[in-house]
Amino acid sequence: MKKVLVVNASPHKSEGVVGEALGLLIENLKASRCFEIEVFYTQQQDVAPCTGCMSxxxxxxxxYRQDDSQVFVAKLQNCDILIIGMPTYWANMPGTLKVLIDRIVYALIRKDEKCMIPVPLHKGKKMVVITTCSTPKPLNFLFRQSAGALSAVKRIFKICGFRICGTLQIAGTCRGYVLNDRMRKKISCIAGKLLRS
Ligand SMILES: Cc1cc2nc3c(=O)[nH]c(=O)nc-3n(C[C@H](O)[C@H](O)[C@H](O)COP(=O)(O)O)c2cc1C
Structure with missing residues (x-):
């Protein structure tokens, strides 16, 4: 059984658009009985911001402080596949996710003492990133709304060794938005890709 860690960075948990998309992906993965899945809600965690001490x-x-950042590290080190779902906030990732990533640098990369190039600590692991934003298509691409959030997260986790094997941008998520057939199909394609990989 492959271990999947799902990070939901929306404050709306399963009631939001991120929650709906992640829920569908989890449903697809569970149907194959090949994955052990755990969900981590960033909004529910006690994680203090990094103090920048560099120690x-x-x-x-x-x-600096024992909190849920260390709990997350244990889950991350144990997973084979990381799935991040997040709403776009100011064309970037939401603060709860950024605060968490800032606190766990030591568990993501290691500095090589000779050449100072970061050594990835998660080489070979797979990753999926889903972003949602209220800006409709094609403005979300043109003004780099969900595209901005997606590229910020991809850049970080690629450095850490993760191979991005699926991304999805869900745009125009106004009140009452529900996933359309096209988005549902894309989510089941991502699940299929994870199953085959
Ligand atoms: C603080 C905040 C900042 C936001 N910034 C953006 C933004 O820069 N671009 C955008 O298109 N939508 C923005 N939104 C809208 C959210 O991305 C959108 O409502 C999201 O799809 C909600 O997902 P959820 O239902 O899972 O919480 C913002 C929302 C909040 C609360």
Missing amino acids: CRVCGSCN
């Missing part, structure tokens, strides 16, 4: 770069752990 984690030396000792390989964060000793």
